[in-house]
Amino acid sequence: AQSVTQPDIHITVSEGASLELRCNYSYGATPYLFWYVQSPGQGLQLLLKYFSGDTLVQGIKGFEAEFKRSQSSFNLRKPSVHWSDAAEYFCAGPGGSQGNLIFGKGTKLSVKP
Amino acid sequence: EPEVTQTPSHQVTQMGQEVILRCVPISNHLYFYWYRQILGQKVEFLVSFYNNEISEKSEIFDDQFSVERPDGSNFTLKIRSTKLEDSAMYFCASARDYTPDTQYFGPGTRLTVL
Numbered sequence: 001a002q003s004v005t006q007p008d009i010h011i012t013v014s015e016g017a018s019l020e021l022r023c024n025y026s027y028g029a030t031p032y033l034f035w036y037v038q039s040p041g042q043g044l045q046l047l048l049k050y051f052s053g054d055t056l057v058q059g060i061k062g063f064e065a066e067f068k069r070s071q072s073s074f075n076l077r078k079p080s081v082h083w084s085d086a087a088e089y090f091c092a093g094p095g096g097s098q099g100n101l102i103f104g105k106g107t108k109l110s111v112k113p
Numbered sequence: 114e115p116e117v118t119q120t121p122s123h124q125v126t127q128m129g130q131e132v133i134l135r136c137v138p139i140s141n142h143l144y145f146y147w148y149r150q151i152l153g154q155k156v157e158f159l160v161s162f163y164n165n166e167i168s169e170k171s172e173i174f175d176d177q178f179s180v181e182r183p184d185g186s187n188f189t190l191k192i193r194s195t196k197l198e199d200s201a202m203y204f205c206a207s208a209r210d211y212t213p214d215t216q217y218f219g220p221g222t223r224l225t226v227l
Contacts, residue, residue, distance in 0.1 A: 034215070043204060043220035044156070090156060098161040098168040099144055099211030105155045 002027050004093045006104035013081050014112045021076040021107045023065075023091030033074045034092045034101070035065055044090065050074060061085070086111045115139045117219035119205050125225045129194050134222045136188045136205030145188045146206040146216060147180065149173070156204065162188065163211070195226045 003026045013019050025031055032051045036044040048059025055067040065076045074091060088106045095102035118137045126132050138145050147159040160170040162180050179191045188207075192199055202223050206216040 036218070044218040046215060046217070049215055092156075095158055096161070096169045097211075098163065099208055099214065099216070100146055100158040100161050100169060100171075101148075101156075101216060102158065103156040 002031075002093065002095065002102065004033075004091050004102055004104040006089075006091055006107050008107045009105070010108045010110065012110040012112060015083050016080050019076075019078045019081045019085070019109070021089050021091075021109070023074045023076065023104060024072050025074060025091075025093050026072065027093065030069065031093045033065075033067065035059065035063070035074075035076050036090045036092060036103075037061075037087050038090065038106075039087045047076070047089075081109075081111055083111045083113065085109060117205055117207055117217050119203075119219035119222050121222060122220065123223045123225070125227065126195055128197055128226055132192050132195055132224060134190045134192075134203050134205075134224070136190070136207075136219055137186055138188055138205065138207030139217055140186070142207035142209050142217075144168075144208045144211050144214075144216075145180075145182070146208075147190045148204045148206065148218075149201040150204065150221075151198075151201045159190070159203075161211075168211075192224075195224075197226050200224055200226045 005024045034049045035047040050067045088108045090106045091104040092101040120135045145162040150156045160174045161168045202221045204221045205219040208214045208216045
């Protein structure tokens with residue numbers, strides 16, 4: 001079955017440290033994949049997306065993600081985390097024939113000063 | 114930059130009451146979606162809508178739910194008789210095309226059923 005998995009429920013990093021949030025997918029073909037961020041009480045903001053081509057994708061707010069077919073992964077990275085990055089991050093992929101998305105359970109990021 | 118808007122931001126209702134959640138998608142988009150997120154859980158797909166009809170729906174989207182695009186701009190989700198378990202954040206999304214394309218999400222409506 002198609003699925004997107006985020007194995008880490010909660011991650012805490014120090015401000016200025018690097019960050020990697022994991023996402024694994026299970027699809028028969030190469031899927032298009034997204035990362036969204038949700039700040040407390042807010043909606044979902046698109047950080048970046050992968051459709052095809054270059055496997056290293058740049059997004060907003062200094063985030064990037066790398067699509068690795070061999071590992072069925074699409075991990076989100078940031079070289080230096082800022083306190084404002086504290087939020088919940090969702091990986092998403094295709095869920096049906098009409099474009100609906102399925103989401104991972106999310107990873108909550110906390111940032112220590 | 115165009116954005117999806119949703120009203121109200123927070124709706125409180127009594128169990129058994131009908132609620133209508135409203136969304137204004139991005140104007141040149143053709144595909145519309147509703148998702149919900151129960152507190153502390155992941156975002157779940159409810160329904161997709163294209164060409165004035167439901168194109169796909171999940172198991173969650175039972176007979177208590179309906180969607181409508183009444184006037185070419187608004188996109189509504191109606192829950193006929195709310196239950197406690199309908200309490201959630203409801204997100205509307207829209208896209209120009211169904212795949213592969215980016216869905217843009219509204220800020221959500223928090224529905225609280227008492």
